[in-house]
Amino acid sequence: MSGSTAARPFGSRLRQAVEANGRLLAGIDPHASLLEAWGLPDSPAGIAEFSRIALDAVAGQVAAIKPQSAFFERHGSAGVAVLEQLLGEARERGVLSILDVKRGDIGSTMEAYAHAHLRPGAPLEADAITVSPYLGTGSLDPAARLALAHGKGLFVLALTSNPDGPQVQHALTASDTPVALEIARHAELIGAGASGEWGSVGLVVGATVGDAYRRLGLDRAAPSVPLLAPGFGAQGAGPADMAEVFGESAGHVLVSLSRGLLSAGPDPDRLRAHVEQLRRQYA
Template structure:
């Protein structure tokens, strides 16, 4: 079963919210945990228990990598435990490199039985579309997904993502075009492609910037920025109008600040899902 199909089912059954797991130092402190591997492990265990009802979880690799090999081991355990619990994982690693190096990164995350096996990973596709052909093929072979950074909400990204080629097409739109092509090649019969894009939920002019590449897009859309970063449920439904079945609104801080109580995390997730999945105008 392809990632896109798994994600579609998960969103239909669990709602359109992705729970980010970002164990940065300030959150560990807020939860009364030490800024150590032991604190990281306890945080991850509680977060998974409290947020396992989400359509997917999105661990931020950087907050594990900062602890070195011991942090990687905690991340491996988290991914394994989520897989055992039937929770989809989108590992936020934002890898990007030339083909052969990218193939090495992909081999660490995408094949079944890989050390850090996840259902999907985020990638930074700025080495050129062809650099990711082998990665897309590997992901498709193992039924996994990719989310390419397209139009993010951080101000620093605007200059690159919105710059235009000689044909006048913004870089972000070109990323969507490549992703559309990957879905057409590897997921031709799927209702939802396995290859998606990252578009910030706080970006107000996404339809104008992305144009037709957005209008015809048939992959999943990971939309960070929901909750603590400023986008609310109405923003999600309005800005992604016509694409809502494909949208996975990602919230990290907005959910995690409810911890360390498992029941409070569960309640925060349920509230977010109820808000996002209410039909527009209700």
């Protein structure tokens, strides 16, 4: 589906993709170690071949791809060109893309970031991006306005899987509310879908956060949001953690896998078989 013609809300399109292809997100992240394991050079040509093989293997088997921009940017303009090509090819093949860029700024700068990735026809156009709310939840509004106007989405960092996350995310605001809870409330407010639909503004909640998602009240504060969940696979979480961490919201969880999925490459058949196995495990 072309981003320039996507009129339906992102949340609706994402839910349809999950129903059709399962809950996996394929993190197309060309780590140097993965490139080496695949027998590819750590170069723009290497990451281009890596991206081509990975997209071929996961298309039609995952809800979306989730490339991490940093692994392309480290190769300079040539690497960014590979990312541009990957996003364009995914769009042509009808594969949703969530670009992991974690943008966060204020005013016109945030608006410029949004135009770089959420404006239909932009060279680095994606269906959704990850954003950071730690300059205040209102700082996300320029990106939210553009996203919602064009059927795009945002995933807002709320409870991340890094060990130091609680220092900020569990801290209390001036109104004695956990920061993560305020973020969840804002995501629900600005992105809520129609009754029974998923919202177009989701949350990033790590699968390794224990009971924090439920204990801090994010499940009750944001019942319509999709949940992008890193931490599965190589970071330690498994299928059993879905219900334990997310409770009744488990049906909204998008399982983000990169090394745990792509380590089966570069043989395309082996990679496809591994994706299918993971789909069943996380069904």
